[in-house]
Amino acid sequence: MSVTIREVAREALVSVATVSRVLNGKGPVHADTERRIRKAAKRLHYVPHGGARSLITRKTHTIGVLLPDLYGEFFSEVIRGIDLCARRSGYHVVVSSSHSNRAETESMFRAMRGRVDGLIVLYPGTRPPVRKGNLPDGFPVVLLNAPGSRSFDSLNIDNFGGAFAMVRHLVSLGHRRIAFIGGPAQNRDAVERLRGYREAVRASSADESRSLEVAGDFREWAGYDACRSIRSIRPRPSAIFAANDAMAIGLLCAFREKGIRVPEQYAIAGFDDIPIARYITPPLTSVRVPISALGEQATLRVLKAIEEGPRHEWREETLPTALVIRESCGAGARSEDPPAPRGRGLSSVSESHVGKNRQRLSG
Amino acid sequence: MSVTIREVAREALVSVATVSRVLNGKGPVHADTERRIRKAAKRLHYVPHGGARSLITRKTHTIGVLLPDLYGEFFSEVIRGIDLCARRSGYHVVVSSSHSNRAETESMFRAMRGRVDGLIVLYPGTRPPVRKGNLPDGFPVVLLNAPGSRSFDSLNIDNFGGAFAMVRHLVSLGHRRIAFIGGPAQNRDAVERLRGYREAVRASSADESRSLEVAGDFREWAGYDACRSIRSIRPRPSAIFAANDAMAIGLLCAFREKGIRVPEQYAIAGFDDIPIARYITPPLTSVRVPISALGEQATLRVLKAIEEGPRHEWREETLPTALVIRESCGAGARSEDPPAPRGRGLSSVSESHVGKNRQRLSG
DNA sequence: CAGAATGCTGTAAACGATTACAGAAGTGCA
DNA sequence: TGCACTTCTGTAATCGTTTACAGCATTCTG
Numbered sequence: 058m059s060v061t062i063r064e065v066a067r068e069a070l071v072s073v074a075t076v077s078r079v080l081n082g083k084g085p086v087h088a089d090t091e092r093r094i095r096k097a098a099k100r101l102h103y104v105p106h107g108g109a110r111s112l113i114t115r116k117t118h119t120i121g122v123l124l125p126d127l128y129g130e131f132f133s134e135v136i137r138g139i140d141l142c143a144r145r146s147g148y149h150v151v152v153s154s155s156h157s158n159r160a161e162t163e164s165m166f167r168a169m170r171g172r173v174d175g176l177i178v179l180y181p182g183t184r185p186p187v188r189k190g191n192l193p194d195g196f197p198v199v200l201l202n203a204p205g206s207r208s209f210d211s212l213n214i215d216n217f218g219g220a221f222a223m224v225r226h227l228v229s230l231g232h233r234r235i236a237f238i239g240g241p242a243q244n245r246d247a248v249e250r251l252r253g254y255r256e257a258v259r260a261s262s263a264d265e266s267r268s269l270e271v272a273g274d275f276r277e278w279a280g281y282d283a284c285r286s287i288r289s290i291r292p293r294p295s296a297i298f299a300a301n302d303a304m305a306i307g308l309l310c311a312f313r314e315k316g317i318r319v320p321e322q323y324a325i326a327g328f329d330d331i332p333i334a335r336y337i338t339p340p341l342t343s344v345r346v347p348i349s350a351l352g353e354q355a356t357l358r359v360l361k362a363i364e365e366g367p368r369h370e371w372r373e374e375t376l377p378t379a380l381v382i383r384e385s386c387g388a389g390a391r392s393e394d395p396p397a398p399r400g401r402g403l404s405s406v407s408e409s410h411v412g413k414n415r416q417r418l419s420g
Numbered sequence: 421m422s423v424t425i426r427e428v429a430r431e432a433l434v435s436v437a438t439v440s441r442v443l444n445g446k447g448p449v450h451a452d453t454e455r456r457i458r459k460a461a462k463r464l465h466y467v468p469h470g471g472a473r474s475l476i477t478r479k480t481h482t483i484g485v486l487l488p489d490l491y492g493e494f495f496s497e498v499i500r501g502i503d504l505c506a507r508r509s510g511y512h513v514v515v516s517s518s519h520s521n522r523a524e525t526e527s528m529f530r531a532m533r534g535r536v537d538g539l540i541v542l543y544p545g546t547r548p549p550v551r552k553g554n555l556p557d558g559f560p561v562v563l564l565n566a567p568g569s570r571s572f573d574s575l576n577i578d579n580f581g582g583a584f585a586m587v588r589h590l591v592s593l594g595h596r597r598i599a600f601i602g603g604p605a606q607n608r609d610a611v612e613r614l615r616g617y618r619e620a621v622r623a624s625s626a627d628e629s630r631s632l633e634v635a636g637d638f639r640e641w642a643g644y645d646a647c648r649s650i651r652s653i654r655p656r657p658s659a660i661f662a663a664n665d666a667m668a669i670g671l672l673c674a675f676r677e678k679g680i681r682v683p684e685q686y687a688i689a690g691f692d693d694i695p696i697a698r699y700i701t702p703p704l705t706s707v708r709v710p711i712s713a714l715g716e717q718a719t720l721r722v723l724k725a726i727e728e729g730p731r732h733e734w735r736e737e738t739l740p741t742a743l744v745i746r747e748s749c750g751a752g753a754r755s756e757d758p759p760a761p762r763g764r765g766l767s768s769v770s771e772s773h774v775g776k777n778r779q780r781l782s783g
Numbered sequence: 784c785a786g787a788a789t790g791c792t793g794t795a796a797a798c799g800a801t802t803a804c805a806g807a808a809g810t811g812c813a
Numbered sequence: 814t815g816c817a818c819t820t821c822t823g824t825a826a827t828c829g830t831t832t833a834c835a836g837c838a839t840t841c842t843g
């Protein structure tokens with residue numbers, strides 16, 4: 058059905074070796090022969106068989122990405138970062154998503170063998186997503202947002218630092234009772250953010266009390282739901298810090314329905330700085346997470362591991378987050394938040410803007 | 421470096437054939453032998469080499485997705501639909517994005533040879549994205565949002581119908597002068613939406629005039645920018661229909677800055693119904709595009725083509741869009757738009773809700 | 784003009800799996 | 814014991830490439 062190198066060779070009256078040499082530009086080939094071969098290849102619409110090629114060259118020029126679920130802007134951004142970076146180096150990207158448990162993840166690992174040169178794995182659980190034994194020894198793997206491991210690279214978001222900074226910011230605005238809407242207990246991001254919240258509260262003059270912590274699951278609905286529990290807290294909190302933007306937005310909706318004003322009656326802050334955050338009313342103060350940078354860094358690391366081979370050294374790295382201050386906490390630096398970024402579209406932010414926020418974080 | 425079937429065979433003191441038989445569950449194998457082999461495979465952490473296997477079986481169990489750019493929620497949703505559907509049938513998904521011109525697309529096509537069993541191609545241009553000759557004859561391809569072709573399946577969104585319905589809706593609200601912010605002239609969606617707008621205007625009692633059409637490029641900034649041109653139109657329009665939500669939101673931002681009230685002074689409508697649309701203030705009336713259904717349908721078709729082989733018949737299909745009425749046009753059916761969907765998260769909508777809108781479209 | 788160097792091309796062995804075919808061992812039956 | 818049959822296993826071809834090696838002309842060098 059599909060034409061092979063052998064047929065091109067026959068058509069051009071040469072051996073397959075010569076065809077291969079021409080098509081890969083290696084080895085000396087007579088100009089006439091080359092012309093003949095190219096013409097034959099074109100006439101027959103020859104396209105090399107990637108699988109066969111990578112079998113012998115032991116290079117697939119592909120990196121695999123394993124995601125828990127493709128849903129939402131977070132993953133879309135990560136993939137974007139990965140793809141852009143990979144493509145710059147001439148690599149393809151295989152995405153496989155929706156694996157929700159460890160068994161599925163491992164079966165994916167197995168399925169990737171021989172199809173990819175390296176792997177980027179995003180697993181939101183709290184345990185390392187893969188046992189060493191399930192992969193060839195020394196196979197390049199970068200773990201995203203997973204606990205560190207001796208045998209893989211790993212890349213993290215500074216969830217702790219971000220939450221810590223946000224609480225400090227709220228305290229600096231005069232808030233003493235800061236409620237917290239948490240994420241799923243098994244989610245590592247959620248755990249770290251909670252830890253950041255608690256430590257910052259403890260380290261400051263704010264009230265420390267378990268009654269200020271409300272359960273959530275990262276979904277908008279949880280934020281909407283949290284409205285009731287939060288309003289029943291006594292003494293009343295003056296600020297609410299949601300472990301992610303989705304829940305903050307849910308809460309905002311609930312408040313709007315009830316006619317509760319933000320930031321006048323409650324200050325609200327989120328985490329993630331998803332694109333919507335800037336467009337809702339009031340614009341949401343949040344913690345910027347360098348999502349596409351995460352993908353980019355991960356790709357760089359995995360490419361490095363591929364290149365360095367067995368002498369690659371595994372490393373753990375944490376990417377900084379940044380406070381983004383908008384109006385939902387009453388400290389709105391509105392003018393700093395350009396209404397319509399000139400760049401790519403909905404969610405891009407100029408570097409300088411990020412820089413500014415980063416300063417704010419460190420200062 | 422990585423263990424092969426041969427080493428498992430050696431370890432288990434059998435031939436590779438027997439190992440293969442055990443691991444694939446074909447052919448009769450003595451229970452003792454099987455046990456020995458399984459143990460050896462486990463001990464050595466053997467993982468079959470997908471590339472090698474697919475070389476001989478001529479099946480990769482992978483479908484490729486070619487996208488113009490991974491950016492934004494649209495693509496993320498499409499991929500989600502594809503991946504979910506593919507995975508249900510035991511297929512993997514290779515995503516390759518950011519190809520912006522025909523040459524790049526074709527080089528991608530070539531790169532996919534031998535790595536995928538079928539292809540889903542999203543190409544926003546107006547010309548068919550691939551010449552037949554660049555693929556093995558009869559290779560399964562589904563074109564998304566591309567002009568029909570005799571040699572491929574193709575799947576479209578009813579951009580025309582959606583725009584038409586939106587204009588009709590605006591007219592039914594009493595608007596007679598409806599401005600339109602267009603998309604890129606080379607973009608097929610944009611062209612169809614413009615066509616829908618024009619024909620609906622012509623078919624109704626609304627004013628028909630080129631001066632009501634403002635140029636745009638689908639990016640938020642274009643909407644923001646359009647504010648000035650729109651305010652200079654005389655006589656003044658009472659409604660503005662943006663060819664996508666991003667531009668509608670940009671415009672909304674511009675209006676908010678200038679203190680112009682929506683929908684009191686201008687009604688605004690968008691297209692795509694991106695998740696943000698419901699959360700901005702005022703919630704945006706838009707046209708719902710069945711994005712993940714698009715991905716799902718595409719996958720079903722490509723899988724069908726793979727299964728049917730050479731006797732598969734190419735078909736063109738158009739997926740319906742649906743009006744989603746919110747407050748930005750003053751006809752807000754607010755209560756019908758649940759503030760926080762209980763389902764998956766930010767952008768999911770209950771089926772019944774979609775159904776309701778679809779009725780509205782047809783009625 | 785011998786011998787080396789160079790330029791071009793073909794042969795054949797990989798790569799890691801699957802599978803048709805054949806062969807060996809065991810069983811049942813006459 | 815001989816034959817047919819079943820059950821298990823091994824040999825070797827195959828998939829579509831790349832590439833080490835060898836071989837043949839031709840040209841250069843001394």
